[in-house]
Amino acid sequence: MARGAFAITKGRFFGWVAAFVVATLLLGPVVAVFVHADSINDELTGEWATVRFTLVQAILSAFLSVALAIPVARALARRRFVGRGVLITLLGAPFILPVIVAVLGLLAVFGRGGVLNSALGWAGVEPISIYGLQGVVLAHVFFNLPLATRIILQGWQGIPGERFRLAASLDMAPRDVFRTLEWPMLWSVLPGAAMVIFALCLSSFAVALTLGGGPRATTIELAIYQAFRFDFDLGRAAMLALLQLVLAGGAAALALWVAVPMGFGAGLDRVVRRWESDGATVRVLDGGVIVLAALFLILPLTMVVLSGLAGLAKMPAAVYSAAGVSVLIALMSTCVTMVLALGLAQRAEIWGYLGLAISPMVVGTGLFLLINPVADPMALALPVIVMVNALMALPFSVRVLGPELRAIETDFGRLADALGMAGWARMRWLYLPRLRRPMGFSAGLAAALSMGDLGVVTLFAATDWATLPLQMYRLMGAYRMEAAAGAGLLLLALSLLLFWFFDRGGRVDVDA
CATH class of the missing domain: 1.10.3720.10 (MetI-like)
Structure with a gap:
């Protein structure tokens, strides 16, 4: 069986488009960071303690x-x-x-x-x-x-x-x-x-x-x-x-x-x-x-x-609005992750692992440097957070979907070519029915990771806007530990619920 990316002759365009999008969104911020850092004093003496x-x-x-x-x-x-x-x-x-x-x-x-x-x-x-x-x-x-x-x-x-x-x-x-x-x-x-x-x-x-x-x-x-x-x-x-x-x-x-x-x-x-x-x-x-x-x-x-059950009644209203924001971000980033993962797994799987080498904070820094001269970064917090969360979950989704797609091509690829299956027809009748279980698991994993993210949101979120993890951190910083515990229980429940929803949805009507 082939290892790494494999050539699906009917899906090249979609795969290369996904690779181009991922490379642009990850390497573009890196270039911005490099250019900006190159113009400053390279004295690092004060940072060695942090590096150490x-x-x-x-x-x-x-x-x-x-x-x-x-x-x-x-x-x-x-x-x-x-x-x-x-x-x-x-x-x-x-x-x-x-x-x-x-x-x-x-x-x-x-x-x-x-x-x-x-x-x-x-x-x-x-x-x-x-x-x-x-x-x-x-x-x-x-x-x-x-x-x-x-x-x-x-x-x-x-x-x-x-x-x-x-x-x-x-x-x-x-x-x-x-x-x-x-x-x-x-x-x-x-x-x-x-x-x-x-x-x-x-x-x-x-x-x-x-x-x-x-x-x-x-x-x-x-x-x-x-x-x-x-x-x-x-x-x-x-x-x-x-x-x-x-x-x-x-x-x-x-x-x-x-x-x-x-x-x-x-x-x-x-x-x-x-x-x-x-x-x-x-x-x-x-x-x-x-x-x-x-x-x-x-x-x-x-x-x-136990502490969360006692703190549910002490949560401020801001927790519930933050929970809605987190669910929205998780659903949107999951959709982006799955679309990109399907494209990369067809043609350019190696690009999906690029997120392992670039941390979310580096991507967030680069995006801030790119956006700041032309727009208010805080106003674009939602799409930026959605995209970064999607990119960070992408390596895990590609890891799950890649081997499954290779197996499908090995078993049914020649038959599909002989029948003239291409584009959406190939995706609809060949891939998706056989990818429901791994896609459900991948989507659940991406949604749960997005729900719990407390990274790039700290760079872009305004004081009157927050995700549930950020709101929970603010409650902890204000020493409202009981309210933070209630928010933590809510966050845990929502993360597990989203994971279960997608994972279970991928298993419905699919033979074990």
Whole structure:
């Protein structure tokens, strides 16, 4: 089967138009940033602390996420228990969970008045602080530990069961099984997992905005925002955006180079008998690891629900209007994402991954520089946010739709050519009926990601206009934590509802 983009002779024009649109919308702002930054003093002495913190938090987050995921994935790979499938499904939840909602849950558990510090105070121990480097890393581990676990679990499930049976027949000790079977797999999987997580953490904005922000805990993305909103120093913002482009682009290139294939569905329910781990001690250790991982994921979400229910009645009217704006943006950006993804998957799939190398804040900076001389950027906030959200979700949609389109062409392409199917007829009768399930999943993912976005909206939103994540952040900044908790519960519910609506819609009348 062909890899990468493939030539569908009847869909070239649509594919190249989509590629041109994506390249223009992503590379145009980059060029604007480069031109603006090239005209300023290139003295970077004052920014090295920001660059250093950005790299340190990304390295620590990637290392801890992968290191902690190894025992969790190992335990899940060799144990069967009630609720195992639900737990594995839950491992995908943080990816569509709005960042600001997760931060609120982490504050409820690890914050100064949270569950952990309350327990420490009862024991006479000094409270811990969630703000600064430790808070940023903790939040990133919360988001990326499940991702690392899923990647590593795929590696474990890829080891043939016959190898473990042979190891048992040879009476190999656990350390020998690890050395001969498990370590070679980990050696091939871990670098890719670590680089993917490092690239994601490098461009993180909302986590640093809420849990960092001090002079010693500022990432490049956050520094760009501060240069815009507080100083309106476009030259410094452009210089920082150029730095972020170099770092994020390099990290994304390395991640694509060393990343392992991630098929997040097949084989996750198959448990191979592991005779070397039948001992009671190993069973207890595996059980403890699974319980701790589940608590780490479930407890913050539970606190969001409990505190959110109590705060629903205290939400101001602005929350509901912000919710309407977020839903509108999510629906519009999802439509744009799906149209572009279908076009790119037909002809120019590689262009869909360009968004991995360019952070939303860099795109937002470039768009602001392009719009500002000719129009009021705040007046164009809605279309700009829709387009940026669509571009940021595009790599994931192309990743889902590309292999499916290749399979359809392999199976039915020659027949469609023989029947003269082209253009809309080919799309209507060949592609769309067979793409309903992946399209539903992709649309749900794009809608959920857009609902929870707290990035470029911070650059373009006026004081009297906000999305739901931004309104929630403003409530937190005003120390209206109960109202923020209610808004967080509403945001979580809407994000999950949109994901379910699209994903379920793609499965209706489709054979499993």
